[in-house]
Amino acid sequence: MRIAVLGGDGFVGWPTALHLSNLGHEVHIVDNLSRRWIDTELGVQSLTPMDSIQERCRIWHQETGRKIHFHLLNLATEYERLKSWLADERPEAVIHFAEQRAAPYSMKTDRHKVYTVNNNTNATHNLLAALVETGIDAHLIHLGTMGVYGYSSVGAPIPEGYLDVEIDTPTGKKAQQILYPTRPGSVYHMTKSLDQILFQFYAQNDGLRITDLHQGIVWGTHTDQTRRHEQLINRFDYDGDYGTVLNRFLIQAAIGYPLTVHGTGGQTRAFIHVQDSVRCIELALQDAPEAGDRVRIFNQMTETHRVRDLAEMIAKLTGAEVAYLPNPRKEADENDLIVKNDQFIALGLKPITLAEGLLSEVVDVAKKYAHRIDRSRVPAVSAWTKDIAKRVEHDPEGKRLRSVS
Amino acid sequence: MRIAVLGGDGFVGWPTALHLSNLGHEVHIVDNLSRRWIDTELGVQSLTPMDSIQERCRIWHQETGRKIHFHLLNLATEYERLKSWLADERPEAVIHFAEQRAAPYSMKTDRHKVYTVNNNTNATHNLLAALVETGIDAHLIHLGTMGVYGYSSVGAPIPEGYLDVEIDTPTGKKAQQILYPTRPGSVYHMTKSLDQILFQFYAQNDGLRITDLHQGIVWGTHTDQTRRHEQLINRFDYDGDYGTVLNRFLIQAAIGYPLTVHGTGGQTRAFIHVQDSVRCIELALQDAPEAGDRVRIFNQMTETHRVRDLAEMIAKLTGAEVAYLPNPRKEADENDLIVKNDQFIALGLKPITLAEGLLSEVVDVAKKYAHRIDRSRVPAVSAWTKDIAKRVEHDPEGKRLRSVS
Ligand SMILES: NC(=O)c1ccc[n+]([C@@H]2O[C@H](COP(=O)([O-])OP(=O)(O)OC[C@H]3O[C@@H](n4cnc5c(N)ncnc54)[C@H](O)[C@@H]3O)[C@@H](O)[C@H]2O)c1
Ligand SMILES: NC(=O)c1ccc[n+]([C@@H]2O[C@H](COP(=O)([O-])OP(=O)(O)OC[C@H]3O[C@@H](n4cnc5c(N)ncnc54)[C@H](O)[C@@H]3O)[C@@H](O)[C@H]2O)c1
Numbered sequence: 001m002r003i004a005v006l007g008g009d010g011f012v013g014w015p016t017a018l019h020l021s022n023l024g025h026e027v028h029i030v031d032n033l034s035r036r037w038i039d040t041e042l043g044v045q046s047l048t049p050m051d052s053i054q055e056r057c058r059i060w061h062q063e064t065g066r067k068i069h070f071h072l073l074n075l076a077t078e079y080e081r082l083k084s085w086l087a088d089e090r091p092e093a094v095i096h097f098a099e100q101r102a103a104p105y106s107m108k109t110d111r112h113k114v115y116t117v118n119n120n121t122n123a124t125h126n127l128l129a130a131l132v133e134t135g136i137d138a139h140l141i142h143l144g145t146m147g148v149y150g151y152s153s154v155g156a157p158i159p160e161g162y163l164d165v166e167i168d169t170p171t172g173k174k175a176q177q178i179l180y181p182t183r184p185g186s187v188y189h190m191t192k193s194l195d196q197i198l199f200q201f202y203a204q205n206d207g208l209r210i211t212d213l214h215q216g217i218v219w220g221t222h223t224d225q226t227r228r229h230e231q232l233i234n235r236f237d238y239d240g241d242y243g244t245v246l247n248r249f250l251i252q253a254a255i256g257y258p259l260t261v262h263g264t265g266g267q268t269r270a271f272i273h274v275q276d277s278v279r280c281i282e283l284a285l286q287d288a289p290e291a292g293d294r295v296r297i298f299n300q301m302t303e304t305h306r307v308r309d310l311a312e313m314i315a316k317l318t319g320a321e322v323a324y325l326p327n328p329r330k331e332a333d334e335n336d337l338i339v340k341n342d343q344f345i346a347l348g349l350k351p352i353t354l355a356e357g358l359l360s361e362v363v364d365v366a367k368k369y370a371h372r373i374d375r376s377r378v379p380a381v382s383a384w385t386k387d388i389a390k391r392v393e394h395d396p397e398g399k400r401l402r403s404v405s
Numbered sequence: 406m407r408i409a410v411l412g413g414d415g416f417v418g419w420p421t422a423l424h425l426s427n428l429g430h431e432v433h434i435v436d437n438l439s440r441r442w443i444d445t446e447l448g449v450q451s452l453t454p455m456d457s458i459q460e461r462c463r464i465w466h467q468e469t470g471r472k473i474h475f476h477l478l479n480l481a482t483e484y485e486r487l488k489s490w491l492a493d494e495r496p497e498a499v500i501h502f503a504e505q506r507a508a509p510y511s512m513k514t515d516r517h518k519v520y521t522v523n524n525n526t527n528a529t530h531n532l533l534a535a536l537v538e539t540g541i542d543a544h545l546i547h548l549g550t551m552g553v554y555g556y557s558s559v560g561a562p563i564p565e566g567y568l569d570v571e572i573d574t575p576t577g578k579k580a581q582q583i584l585y586p587t588r589p590g591s592v593y594h595m596t597k598s599l600d601q602i603l604f605q606f607y608a609q610n611d612g613l614r615i616t617d618l619h620q621g622i623v624w625g626t627h628t629d630q631t632r633r634h635e636q637l638i639n640r641f642d643y644d645g646d647y648g649t650v651l652n653r654f655l656i657q658a659a660i661g662y663p664l665t666v667h668g669t670g671g672q673t674r675a676f677i678h679v680q681d682s683v684r685c686i687e688l689a690l691q692d693a694p695e696a697g698d699r700v701r702i703f704n705q706m707t708e709t710h711r712v713r714d715l716a717e718m719i720a721k722l723t724g725a726e727v728a729y730l731p732n733p734r735k736e737a738d739e740n741d742l743i744v745k746n747d748q749f750i751a752l753g754l755k756p757i758t759l760a761e762g763l764l765s766e767v768v769d770v771a772k773k774y775a776h777r778i779d780r781s782r783v784p785a786v787s788a789w790t791k792d793i794a795k796r797v798e799h800d801p802e803g804k805r806l807r808s809v810s
Contacts, residue, residue: 079519083632092591110538114484116528125522135791156579165586167561170743174561178586181570182602183609190606194526194599195585204588205735206790280513330610336652338575372754386540387613 001285002026002089004138006127007097008068009053010035011235012143012218016095018225018232019278020285021066025239028089031098032074033237034119038105044239046097047251047369048221051231052160059227075123083130093285096142097122099191103147104328104382105241106188113187120191121198129201139209139288141281145338146214146299149191150183151331154372156360157338161212161297164382166194185331199295204340211284215277216301216339218268219246220358221365223275234274237366237371240380248378249311250359253318254366255373260380263327265271265308266334270301273352283347295326299341313354318363324390328386406690407431409494410544411480411532413473414458415440416640417548417623417682421500423630423637424683425690426471433494434458436503437448437479439524443510443647449782452641452656452774480528480554490515498690499536503528504596508552508644509733511788518592525596526603533607536545536624544614544693551619551704551744553598553677556736562743566617566702584701590736591789603711612696616689617653620682621633621675621744623704625763626770628680639679643778645785645788651676653783654716655764658723658777659771661749665785668732670713671739675706678757688752704746707756718759723768731797735789763786 003020007013008029021027030051039045052058058067073081075098098121100106106116124142131138149158166173179200182193195212202208223237237243238251249259257339272280280300289296311322327333341349352358383389408425412418417431426432436458456464462473478486480503504525506510511521529547555562568574568585571578576802584605586675587598600617607613626641642648655666677685685705694701702765716727732738757763788794 079515083515090560110484110488111536113534114527114531117525117603121526122519122523126519128519129515132791155576156574163570164571165568167568169561171560176586181583182607183582184602185610187606190602193602197595197598197602198522201589201592205590386537399643 001092002028002029004028004089004091004094005097006030006094007099009033010097011237012274013097014056014232015223015226015274016058016097016278016281017068017130019223019282020066021060022064022225023282026181028069028071028091030071030073030075031087032072034074034100042239042241044374045372047236047366047372048233048236049369049372050235056232059229063232067184075124075126076119079126079130083133086130087134088135090136091138093139093141095281096124096127096140100133101188102242103186103188104380107186107384108241116187117191123192124195125198128198128208129384131208132202137291138208139211139285141211141213141284142195142199144192144195144212144214145189146216146301147186147189148182148184148196148214149180150185150189151267151337155336155338157340158299159340159341160299161214161295185329186319194293200307201274202296203293205367207249208291209293211289211296212297213280213284213298213300216272217244218277219244219271220274221247221310222361223278239377241382245269245307245375246270246310247362248361249314251366251373252378253314253320254374255365255370256320256380257375258321259311259315259325260378261311261322262329262380263324264333265311265324267331268304268306268335268337270299270304270337270339271354272301273358274306276302276349276352280344280349283344283349285398287347298343299339301339301341303353305335305337305354314359317359326381326386328383328392330388332363407433407494407499408503409433409435409499411435411503414438414533415502416642417679418502418629419461420631420639420679421502421683421686422473423465424687426465426473427469427630428687433474433476433496435476435480435490437477439479439505441460445643447646447782449644449779450777452771452777453638454774455640455692456636456775461637464634468637470632478553480531481524481525484531484535486529488538491535491541492539495541495687496543498544498546499532500686501529501532501545506593507647508591509531509785512591512645512789522593522596526599530603531612533603534612537607537611542614542696544616544690546605546616546618546638546689549597549600549617549619549639550594551706552591552594552619553587553589553619554585555590555594555602556672556740560741560743562708562745565704565748566619566700577694582614590734597778601700608698608700610736614694614696614698614702616694616701617686618689618703618705622649622651622679623679623682624649624676625679625767626652628683629789639742642643646787647781650674650712650765651715652767655767656771656778657783658725659768660775660780661704661725662780662783663726663728664716664720665783666716666727666729667712667734668729670716670729670736673709673711673740673742674740675704675709675744676759677706678763681707681754682758685754687750688749688754692752703748704744706746707742708758709742709744710759710789716738731784732795733788733793735793746756792809
């Protein structure tokens with residue numbers, strides 16, 4: 001199949017491109033490399049030494065004889081180029097990773113809020129409008145997040161996208177299925193909630209065939225394909241903005257930095273290993289909706305954990321200290337989370353769990369590159385509101401920790 | 406009160422600015438005049454001869470001694486200027502009309518879709534981010550539309566914004582109120598559905614105080630204030646993109662053009678006279694939410710009518726012919742519509758209805774300026790999908806009608 005991987009230079013996009021290329025697909029990466037520019041803006045870098053995308057593609061070709069094509073294009077600002085590119089390449093499937101994806105980055109300052117909404121909404125909408133305009137009947141797979149539901153404390157299991165409701169009508173109650181209501185907790189999560197409305201409209205009005213994968217927090221760094229050559233190594237973020245909770249703990253453990261738990265650590269989150277993430281995309285590709293179908297929504301995760309339990313588990317594994325810090329986010333202190341993932345299991349996913357030895361692989365990778373870490377960039381500093389910013393700033397525990405670095 | 410009227414050069418914004426200025430408020434219009442540029446793009450003009458905004462403000466001052474300030478600013482693209490403007494003027498209330506508001510225009514071509522999403526989403530989001538950043542605790546009143554609910558055929562009364570649902574949890578069913586699910590029928594309506602998510606987030610995260618008015622189709626042209634001087638006259642759109650159904654029928658009747666009903670005319674829509682529209686905004690201003698409140702959502706309409714009934718009523722009143730044309734929109738042929746407007750009635754709104762003689766006032770205005778009409782711009786030509794475009798193009802009834810012009 002001819003597959004476009006939008007955002008294919010990123011943390012999940014790159015291993016996905018390799019995985020699909022390895023399966024024999026013709027893979028085209030489209031990326032504006034904005035994520036590399038953000039590293040420059042923040043003065044951080046991937047823990048792993050990441051080559052240019054062109055060099056990575058060259059190595060892949062050298063190792064496997066397979067070609068991955070790269071196209072430099074900004075989905076959000078270059079609508080006309082996007083349209084001609086689609087018209088020329090006519091992909092049969094489009095996998096859309098190309099959004100600003102860090103919640104803390106999206107809450108950093110007003111400029112970052114504005115950038116995130118502008119970039120993500122226009123990237124997704126431009127893509128939809130261009131697919132309709134070029135008449136390309138590709139299966140569009142988008143990466144969303146369960147975070148759109150806001151981890152409220154209702155304790156209801158997160159279903160796969162839809163909710164049964166009964167609506168009062170003059171002739172009695174009528175059953176309907178609606179998009180499960182969202183309550184995003186950051187500007188980033190909000191953009192994923194906006195995306196859902198865009199997808200619903202274009203599936204309904206134009207018959208676009210769309211699968212939206214509500215992904216948990218991705219952990220790990222290697223997949224079978226990134227392991228093949230040192231220069232195929234994946235991006236690995238550790239900083240307070242882009243590093244995500246489980247990977248951050250593993251890196252912190254590797255460099256002898258206390259594991260930074262926010263608040264009570266009572267937040268429960270869903271996780272998936274990067275190898276399962278790329279496998280899920282392969283499975284979703286095999287199961288395309290028909291024109292006229294509603295948007296297909298899958299939860300892409302394999303297990304849930306409470307943040308403090310994760311910290312304790314990794315502390316036990318590695319001997320690291322755990323530090324409880326004031327929470328820069330506005331969120332519930334404690335929440336339960338039950339997530340259904342029946343659809344991927346039915347399609348044949350065999351989940352990789354935290355128990356399977358891959359935790360130490362991540363610690364090993366982190367140790368190998370520990371000399372590349374700027375410890376001052378480890379703490380998460382983006383505060384969700386101006387009030388929280390003041391509280392976090394004045395906290396003595398936080399001061400103590402900031403002096404660790 | 407110091408009030409910013411964003412989009413105050415438009416059809417509803419201008420009479421609102423006059424109404425509020427007349428009540429003694431200090432009114433600041435912010436507008437990028439994009440609507441005038443769109444007239445130029447489409448090669449159409451307001452039926453009524455509309456002076457420049459600066460000239461209109463000068464006349465208002467001359468007639469009343471009151472000042473309305475005008476600021477040329479693009480909310481969607483000039484975030485930094487917007488922020489400094491807010492920081493300088495510190496409005497106590499902000500009324501946000503500044504969006505691209507025609508469904509047919511939003512569906513014209515892919516370029517128009519992209520423009521509408523980009524303009525409307527960024528305008529609203531920039532405003533929200535700038536309010537948070539400047540710490541201005543203004544009451545934000547936004548103009549939304551009932552069209553976000555998509556006029557589905559469930560026949561349920563449209564409530565004021567929220568829906569009671571029961572969610573299954575491990576410990577039994579839990580009652581919740583959620584945003585009433587949307588199913589927008591055009592790109593324009595979709596942007597209003599996106600706005601709702603933006604408002605929900607900023608009310609919850611930052612305590613912004615927001616009222617979202619889900620307005621019906623506005624009809625009429627004069628208000629008490631626009632009647633005061635020929636040069637205060639309101640914009641009056643008749644073309645197939647910006648002209649809205651009831652006003653279009655009245656204009657068509659005035660110039661002896663058949664009343665153009667799409668499909669069976671079985672669509673039921675909600676209406677409000679422009680005088681009531683400005684009155685509702687006055688009422689909403691008096692009833693501001695507190696910080697921490699959820700977004701207040703009012704239905705701003707006074708009556709509902711089936712399109713073909715409206716056409717027959719106006720045909721009877723004026724002797725006009727009714728023409729049934731193929732529908733360029735993708736929508737249900739027939740729908741019922743029951744809308745609750747209890748909140749505005751409770752606040753003291755006394756609805757002006759179609760029965761009250763104002764229909765003929767509109768016909769009189771239309772007759773007076775009939776010489777300014779380009780009859781070829783009367784038909785609605787924007788088709789919702791490429792398939793519909795083909796069908797509409799080949800329809801013999803449509804051909805006949807196009808030859809009328
Ligand atoms: N990493 C996770 O834990 C996780 C969890 C849930 C969902 N997701 C989603 O999966 C997707 C990929 O995540 P990731 O961790 O690989 O993110 P990433 O930031 O590493 O990769 C995103 C890529 O998209 C590119 N991009 C961004 N905006 C673009 C634009 N306008 N035009 C072209 N390219 C653009 C960036 O340059 C980057 O290479 C995102 O949409 C994210 O929201 C990720
Ligand atoms: N007219 C109706 O029947 C109706 C019905 C329901 C809701 N509404 C809503 O009420 C509001 C006003 O409607 P209207 O009929 O007066 O529309 P209009 O097009 O006449 O006025 C909108 C004004 O906003 C300005 N504007 C647009 N984008 C802007 C930007 N980025 N920066 C600054 N100014 C910008 C335009 O120049 C224009 O003057 C709209 O939001 C519309 O969706 C209107």
